[in-house]
Amino acid sequence: MARYKVALIGLYNYKVLGVRYLTSMLQERGFHCDLICFKNFESGNMKKPSEKEYEYILNLLRDLKPDVIGLSVMSSLYLEVPRELTRRIRASVGPDTPIIWGGVYPTLFPAESLDYADWVLRGESEEALVELVEHLERGENPRHLLNLAYRQDGQTVVNDVRPLENNLDVLPFPALGGNNIYYINHDRLYHGDPQINTHTYEMTCSRGCPFVCSYCSSLSLKKLYRGKGKFVRLRSVDNVMQELKQAKQKMKRMRMVLFWDEIFPDDLDWVKEFAARYKQEINLPFQIWGHPLRINQEIIDILVGVGLSQVVIGIQSGSPRIRKQVFFRKESQEEIIEMTRVLAQAKVPEVIYDFILDHPFESEEDFRLTLELCEQLHRPFTLQLHGLSFLPGTEIVNLAIKQGVVTQAEMDRLQNLPLEEQYRSMYWFYGNERVNYRRSQYWINLIYYTQFPRLYKLIKPIATRTKLLENNALPFRLLRKACNYFLFGRRVVKKLSWMYG
């Protein structure tokens, strides 16, 4: 008997690492699985799917005739798209085809997700998805399955999650290449894996994060998995190398590796083994994410020696009050400054520090402390200044409502804004009633210019003696634009030189 056919849909990211893992897992267990990458993340140009794009995906699903359809639903940012897509699939592909939602949002909000999906899978679901599809294929009732949530007589039933897979090496590598992958974007349908002709390969060496930042879903996931095994798990170096070698062989243009671990492994023995083999077997520049409390001179020196080209680190605020009481981050000013010294000494080619600014918890004093900290960070560095996103299910949402800095009604409005507006609130600033607009512009601009030390020396006296920066006067607007272009150009040149130099 032909096995069940599954179609998995990843939204707004054609690299969809999690969905690629699920695709491989289903294939390994004998199912035919098509992967549809619907839209891509395009910084500065986030748009809802067009009617033509909806038409493409619905026609494609009608042609593929899957027995089961799965959607990966990450966060509120794209929520209106899976809702709309699910409605359209039911209406025009087939009301009887079971639709499964998985991902962070359904994990934290199974009841809301079941307003759209027939089944919800919570948490890490490679094994759970296989079991669910097997049950559906055999016509058996899957309701006892771990990780599953469903509706029964109008009531939401949420089953427990299974223990975390401790040995990540047992998972197949994420799907890469093959004619079962489709990509829809810019009003076009492409048959084939869009990743295969790109220059960068994205992967992880671990799962889980040891930290509990209030604005991140990691904390809620950690609570979900309490008592279910180690939350932070590491793959063996050999397993990582096998995946990289396979990717290098399939992606003829691969020039760089992006490690998407929440925090790149900092186990010294693991790093030593990784470095020795990476240099010999892969030898490509790579990028990592780090954390101020996990940056260690010996490890960074080793990684720079084998191709580390960029580190991104969240500092988020220069105010100890904001960091500790609002963001639940433990690092001190001294530890942050020391971390920047280590990175500067190791001569990491590009160091990027993330800050979350101009949110409703922040006072003018907090802005001042952030500026003061930025002045003390060891250079060179690039700054990424963001607004604060209130992601559903994160602790900061409860904190904001409890402290009365955002009302429940306003929070609901924010989390249900159209895609374009949610994107803007993530990358631009939310606005802050404690600090008026002009003053916040003043502080944000000054903080921004600390990444250009010579320019900053010139600008700071002008900014403090005049209202030019506060009023965002034309010369400053033009200067900021020029600096943004400079940063963009510098990043492109650096990337090209790492990849082809």
Ligand code: SF4
């Ligand atoms: S360090 Fe990053 S991944 Fe970890 S909890 Fe904080 S924001 Fe989330």
